[in-house]
Amino acid sequence: QVQLVESGGGLVQAGGSLRLSCAASGRTFSSYAMGWFRQAPGKEREFVAAISWSGGRTYYADSVKGRFTVSRDNAKNTVSLQMNSLKPEDTAVYYCAADRNRFGTTRTDFGSWGQGTQVTVSS
Numbered sequence: 001q002v003q004l005v006e007s008g009g010g011l012v013q014a015g016g017s018l019r020l021s022c023a024a025s026g027r028t029f030s031s032y033a034m035g036w037f038r039q040a041p042g043k044e045r046e047f048v049a050a051i052s053w054s055g056g057r058t059y060y061a062d063s064v065k066g067r068f069t070v071s072r073d074n075a076k077n078t079v080s081l082q083m084n085s086l087k088p089e090d091t092a093v094y095y096c097a098a099d100r101n102r103f104g105t106t107r108t109d110f111g112s113w114g115q116g117t118q119v120t121v122s123s
Contacts, residue, residue, distance in 0.1 A: 002026050002112050004096045009117030012086055016121070020081040022096030022114060029077040030054070033103035035110050036070060036081045038092035038119075045095065047105045049081060059105050064090075086121045093118050 003025040012018050024032070035050040049070040050059045058070055067086075072079040079096065094117050097110035104110075 002029070002032055002098050004098060004112060004114035006094065006096045006114045006117040009094060009119045011120045011122065014086060014088055014121055014123050016086050017082070017084045018086065018119060020083065020094055020096075020117060020119070022079045022081075024077045024079070024098065026077070028100075030074040031100050032098040032112075033100075033110075034070075034072060034079040035097040035099075035105075036079075037095045037097060037107065037110075038090075039095070039116075040089075040092040043092075045107060047107075048094070050103065050105060050109075051079060052103050057103070061105075083119070086119075088121045088123045091119060091121050 005023045008020040036048040037045050039045040051070045055072045069082040096114040098112040099110045102109040
């Protein structure tokens with residue numbers, strides 16, 4: 001099973017940008033579809049973005065479409081989430097997720113998870 005470690009979270013003012021990264025262990029990173037989810041205090045974990053094995057297809061939640069961009073570098077075993085025009089409602093713990101067999105937008109589509117990185121957007 002792939003091990004995932006997120007980085008890049010922090011505190012930013014509304015309207016600012018952050019870039020999250022997720023580093024994956026192993027030599028079969030290109031065999032995994034990757035996703036980003038987030039969980040705000042008192043709320044369910046929700047889908048943010050996903051990218052297919054080769055990077056040719058992406059999905060976004062409506063709430064982030066046009067502001068966030070997911071990308072991957074299979075040579076470096078990393079997936080990134082560029083977040084622009086951040087809003088206070090984007091505040092959450094952001095999780096990286098992976099799955100070898102499924103590519104979707106729900107929690108059950110991903111079998112491996114990182115520990116998360118906190119993103120806080122101040123107004």
